[in-house]
Amino acid sequence: MVKRLILVLGDQLSETLSALREADKATDLIVMAEVLDETGYVPHHPKKIALVLSAMRHFAQRLQEDGWQVAYTRLDDPEASKSIVGELMRRGQAHDTSRVIATRPGEWRLIEALENAPLSVTLLPDDRFVCSLDEFDAWAEGRKELRMEWFYREMRRKTGLMMEGDKPAGGKWNFDHDNRKPASDDMLRSRPMRFTPDAVTEEVLDLVEARFSDNFGTLRPFHFAVTRADALRALDHFARHLLAGFGDYQDAMLENDRFLHHSLLSAYLNLGLLGPLEICERIEAEWRDGKVPVNAAEGYVRQVIGWREYVRGIYFREGPDYPARNVLGHSRDLPPMYWGAQTDMNCIAHAVGQTRDEAYAHHIQRLMVTGNFALLAGIDPHQVHEWYLSVYIDAYEWVEAPNTVGMSQFADGGIIASKPYVSSGNYIARMSDYCGGCAYSVKDKTGERACPFNLLFWHFMDRHRDRFAGNPRMAQMYRTWDRMTDDRKAAVLDGAERFLSRMEAGESV
Ligand code: FAD
Ligand code: DLZ
Numbered sequence: 207m208v209k210r211l212i213l214v215l216g217d218q219l220s221e222t223l224s225a226l227r228e229a230d231k232a233t234d235l236i237v238m239a240e241v242l243d244e245t246g247y248v249p250h251h252p253k254k255i256a257l258v259l260s261a262m263r264h265f266a267q268r269l270q271e272d273g274w275q276v277a278y279t280r281l282d283d284p285e286a287s288k289s290i291v292g293e294l295m296r297r298g299q300a301h302d303t304s305r306v307i308a309t310r311p312g313e314w315r316l317i318e319a320l321e322n323a324p325l326s327v328t329l330l331p332d333d334r335f336v337c338s339l340d341e342f343d344a345w346a347e348g349r350k351e352l353r354m355e356w357f358y359r360e361m362r363r364k365t366g367l368m369m370e371g372d373k374p375a376g377g378k379w380n381f382d383h384d385n386r387k388p389a390s391d392d393m394l395r396s397r398p399m400r401f402t403p404d405a406v407t408e409e410v411l412d413l414v415e416a417r418f419s420d421n422f423g424t425l426r427p428f429h430f431a432v433t434r435a436d437a438l439r440a441l442d443h444f445a446r447h448l449l450a451g452f453g454d455y456q457d458a459m460l461e462n463d464r465f466l467h468h469s470l471l472s473a474y475l476n477l478g479l480l481g482p483l484e485i486c487e488r489i490e491a492e493w494r495d496g497k498v499p500v501n502a503a504e505g506y507v508r509q510v511i512g513w514r515e516y517v518r519g520i521y522f523r524e525g526p527d528y529p530a531r532n533v534l535g536h537s538r539d540l541p542p543m544y545w546g547a548q549t550d551m552n553c554i555a556h557a558v559g560q561t562r563d564e565a566y567a568h569h570i571q572r573l574m575v576t577g578n579f580a581l582l583a584g585i586d587p588h589q590v591h592e593w594y595l596s597v598y599i600d601a602y603e604w605v606e607a608p609n610t611v612g613m614s615q616f617a618d619g620g621i622i623a624s625k626p627y628v629s630s631g632n633y634i635a636r637m638s639d640y641c642g643g644c645a646y647s648v649k650d651k652t653g654e655r656a657c658p659f660n661l662l663f664w665h666f667m668d669r670h671r672d673r674f675a676g677n678p679r680m681a682q683m684y685r686t687w688d689r690m691t692d693d694r695k696a697a698v699l700d701g702a703e704r705f706l707s708r709m710e711a712g713e714s715v
């Protein structure tokens with residue numbers, strides 16, 4: 207007889223999951239379900255759906271081999287209902303129980319669905335993070351500003367990572383200043399590790415091809431790891447071959463190198479195949495063994511125990527309305543070029559084209575190309591949020607929404623970012639080789655060929671003057687704007703308006 211149902215969601219594929227630790231192999235039934243509500247709440251990239259479903263199937267197989275009873279629902283099961291709660295009710299009726307143990311999901315939508323289900327659901331904390339939500343709230347309480355840097359230092363002290371006694375390794379908490387080098391094409395640079403799909407993955411790929419071919423994104427070739435063992439291989443490969451250059455080239459972008467020194471581990475971390483501490487311990491070991499410089503190891507550890515934990519704390523602290531925020535009142539529709547339509551902007555074409563092919567773009571592409579453009583052009587941040595949630599292999603709301611709505615679009619009014627991440631084309635020209643092959647000229651500040659980022663940057667600054675003029679970090683920019691002649695200002699603003707009108711009219715820009 208089954209006593210309780212143990213829910214394991216698609217991004218909870220960790221053997222140490224709190225719900226599994228609570229479960230009893232002899233009497234409890236694990237419920238895992240591929241359901242339409244989860245595959246369809248946004249039009250996920252086909253690679254993302256394939257990754258989640260294949261990793262779920264492999265994880266279920268492993269649990270069964272380990273002696274667990276698992277009720278697994280496949281997407282094409284004719285008996286299946288379309289939601290997680292529907293599947294729990296169906297399994298509960300079949301086994302005459304309404305008791306459910308679950309680890310708290312990473313999205314308010316599902317938390318609310320479980321809390322309101324006509325079942326007796328116990329939600330356990332998701333403790334696959336360095337910082338619990340209570341600990342984050344205690345850190346945040348009473349602070350005027352929730353700056354990541356202060357939070358990150360707490361996490362360094364707490365974990366002892368990259369510490370020498372009570373001092374930060376190398377004498378500085380943050381080596382970001384060293385991490386802004388542009389990269390050049392290097393034929394000898396290693397590539398991220400690729401995995402050949404096994405029979406389980408091939409079956410999932412056929413299913414995704416049959417059902418989700420209308421979604422934006424290329425399904426094959428598919429080379430992601432779908433098991434913990436392979437994810438650990440990917441970590442090892444990154445640590446040995448790519449980590450050393452991570453710091454220096456973290457912000458660089460190249461047309462012909464989509465991955466540079468990035469790890470591509472976010473998908474595995476967010477699914478639960480890898481844990482944040484084991485990754486950081488491995489990274490730290492490379493530095494302690496003298497194999498990588500301190501700026502590389504510190505830079506990497508900061509992203510994982512700093513940014514990743516911090517954005518999660520903000521998402522849950524701010525509540526379910528966070529993804530709907532729009533303090534700048536932006537309302538333009540996301541233009542079709544985000545879904546692959548033709549654009550003359552080479553940087554956007556590359557960032558979007560790579561996103562279509564790989565379900566991946568690195569942080570600076572997300573922040574300073576697609577994110578920067580959306581913010582400058584005044585796109586509705588909710589549409590921007592749904593785009594990021596759809597198209598990236600690692601996108602789950604708890605991590606995507608604070609990055610998009612907060613960091614990238616400033617739609618939360620500055621909880622995450624102390625100033626908006628906006629720049630003219632100069633930044634992209636400095637950090638990438640995109641501008642050389644562009645129909646626009648990054649050197650032109652006005653006129654027909656002027657880079658749209660140059661025009662829109664000042665349009666943004668001008669239209670949000672009331673909000674930002676008092677921000678000391680933006681004062682220099684306003685002084686530059688104020689020094690321009692009225693004619694020049696008018697030429698910039700007219701150029702920006704003409705560009706936005708053409709874009710709104712559906713013209714290719
Ligand atoms: P690397 O560059 O190798 O970085 C190492 C690890 O640090 C990543 O694997 C990731 O786990 C962590 N990390 C780095 N930056 C962040 C960050 N800002 N927030 C959280 N974790 C971070 N990351 C996601 O995991 N899911 C998302 O849906 C997501 N959406 C984003 C949307 C926008 C608009 C922006 C600007 C950033 C977003 N990020 C998101 C953060 C970051 O871009 C990705 O974590 C990173 O690009 C993943 O690639 P990687 O594993 O090669 O990372
Ligand atoms: C992303 C995703 C997808 C595509 N499909 C499933 C699924 O069929 N079943 C499931 O349990 N989880 C899936 N997921 C992950 C969930 O959407 C994720 O658990 C929530 O967004 C909370 O983070």
Ligand code: SF4
Nearest residue numbers: 553631641644648657
């Ligand atoms: Fe992008 Fe402007 Fe450079 Fe073209 S010129 S690639 S639009 S930054």
